[in-house]
Amino acid sequence: MTKTTPVTPKQDRPPERKKRSLLGSGLIVSSMTFLSRILGLVRDIVIASLVGAGGAADAFFIAFKIPNFLRRLFAEGAFNQAFIPVLSEYAEKKTKAELRLLIDSVAGCLGLSLVTLTCLAMLAAPALVWVFAPGFASDPAKQAITADLLRLTFPYLLLISLTAFSGSILNTWGRFAIPAITPVLLNLSLIGCALFLTPLVSSAAEALAWGVLIAGMVQLAFQLPFLAQIGLFPIPRPKWKHEGVKRILKLMAPALFGVSISQINLLLDTLLASFLEDGSVGWLYYADRLVELPLGVFGIAIATIILPALSRQHASSDGDKFAQLLDWSLRMVLLIGLPATLALVILAKPLLITLFQYGAMTATDIVMSAQALQAYALGLLAFMLIKVLAPGYFARQNTRTPVKIGIKAMLANMIFNLILIVPLAHVGLALATAASAFLNAGWLALGLKKEGVLRWSPGWGRYSLQLATALTAMVLLLLWLTPQATTWLSESLTERVVRLAIIVIAGAGTYLSVLFLAGIRLKHFKHQE
Incomplete structure (x- = not known):
């Protein structure tokens, strides 16, 4: 008799995933992200007009940067890269009940951890400000204002991490548009609070801090109905001994230093900039915001769609398709990253003058920000390459190699910072970040090549x-x-x-x-x- 493979009943199978070409998915994410980034520029124009790049701006930027940095490092970095491969494997190989238990367990453990961290951080706000901006210690008033603002902004980490958790599920099931459009709500909240809440509170910086907090609540609330729509609305149940949770935690620990290493380097820039003249933190912030436009619209968009795809191909043991997808990603990054880099270098001053030189923003601020923008722009291609090369490791649940590479790149960045900060001040910090990013990307590519995962398809010379x-x-x-x-x-x-x-x-x-x-x-x- 012929043996038949048991068929899983339809009601026990995970929800169907939307299928479309990667280019189509990428265009959806890019268009949604583009809208968000344009609103982000409007937001920054409003901030520049209201607070400029002086001491008050520095206080808000630090108070916003701390939870935002941890979001990128934790929620969109380590957690995202560890969760999606395990989630994809459960979606491919497990029943719907097993999949739901994983999601509920992760939601419970993640939520409990974040609530605890948020409470501790709010209590220790002055110490956190000292850690992230030690230069503020010479100005007690500035340090105190920053700590007060941080108590308002830090709960954003809790809310946005749960939003990222929801977005990871939606992305895995091909619902890319909803997570991609969600950041628009942050920009709308900040613009609205800056314009309408400022007259009701003590300062524009405080209004912006409230805007961050409100945005976190709205972003999370926005995504939850879409999870319910695909039958994966989480019911938090902390189960630390769940097999999937343990695997995610194991993958997360080293991933903290992997794909998010560029964010750590940017944080080091801010830390060192706090020792420089007033405005240095702001100059780096405005420069970074313009570099983030092409990076977010294209680099992060490509990374968003390829991680679930690479994870599925690894789960199905399809090495050829895995390699083809990495090759496709690199071609896409070069197609967009190279012209974006050159355009930012050439148009640095015109962009900053057009977007930001109003109100409190001075001509000196524009010149200083333009120099930082040109330096950061030189590393844009490397930032994009890191975003698409790191998933080549994470999709195969290999987090150790990126960690080793990330640590080397971070040490290189520190050395470059110390060499360049004295002669070039804030520009030297930006150049150091760009140089270390290229080292990071190069080491990631070499590692994938040695492991036989990255293979060059025909036609690279002509291309x-x-x-x-x-x-x-x-x-x-x-x-x-x-x-x-x-x-x-x-x-x-x-x-x-x-x-x-x-x-x-x-x-x-x-x-x-x-x-x-x-x-x-x-x-x-x-x-x-």
Whole structure:
């Protein structure tokens, strides 16, 4: 008699996952993220106008950076990279009941841990400010204000981590749009509180801190109905001995230093900048915000869609598809990262003048921020490469190798910081971060190559030549079209925006046109799982 494989009843199977091409998924995430980042720029324009880049701005930026840094390090870094591979494996191989138990157990353990951490952090706010910005100790009033603001902003970590947990589930089931649009709510909250709450509280900085807290609550509430829609609404039940929870915890410990190493380097920049002249933290903040635009819209978008896909292919033992997806990701990063890098370097001052030189933002702030932006921009490609190379390890539940690489990169960053901070001040900090990011990306790529996971597909030589030709044409056009900074300063807001839009559209149009003439087509980047 022929043996038959038992069929799992439909009601016992996990929910169906939406299937679409990776390019289609990437476009969804990129478009949603683009909307969020544009609103983020509006938010930063409002902040720059209200608080500029002085002592009050530094206090808010530190109070916001601490929970935001921990969010990226923990929720979107270690937890996300450890949770999605295990969740994908359960979705592929386990029943719906086993999957739900994993989600409920993780929700309970995560929630309990975060509540405890939040309570302790609020009690120890002054100590946290000293750790993250020791230079503030020389100004007791500034340190006290920062600690007060931190007590308002730190619960954001609890709320946004649970939001990231929800988003990981939605992304694994192909619902990319909801997690991608969620950050819009943070920007709307900050803009609304800055404009309408400021007159009701002691300062604009306090209004912004309330905006952070409100945003965390709204973002979490927004995602929960969509989890219920796919039948995976979590009921928190802390089960520390659950097999899946133990595996996630085991993977998380080293992952803390893996994919989030660039965030640790940025934090070191802030820490050292707190010892420099007033405004240094703000200059780095505004520069980082502009680098985050292409990084978030494209680099993080690609990383968001490939981690669940790589995890599924690893679970199904499909090594060839795994390698093809990594190769596709690298091509996409170069296609977008290289022109974005060159455009930010050339247009640093025009961008900052157009977006931020209003109200409390001075001409000196623009010059200093532009120098930091150019330095950070040099590392943009490396930041993007880290985002797509690290999942090549995490999807295979290998967190040790990225940790070793991350530690080496962090040590290199510290050395670069000490070498460059004296002659170049805040610009040296940004350059050190960029240089260490390239070391990090290079070591990640070499490791994947040695393990046989990263394999170069045919056509890389031709592709590199096509990119180089298009980039040369774009750079020449941008240099020709971009006037001196004095021209931008003499123009009105409308004139600045129109001129900048024309230059950006012309540069992007030239780049894409030359790529088309060189033989590159959209169909070349379609990749079906």
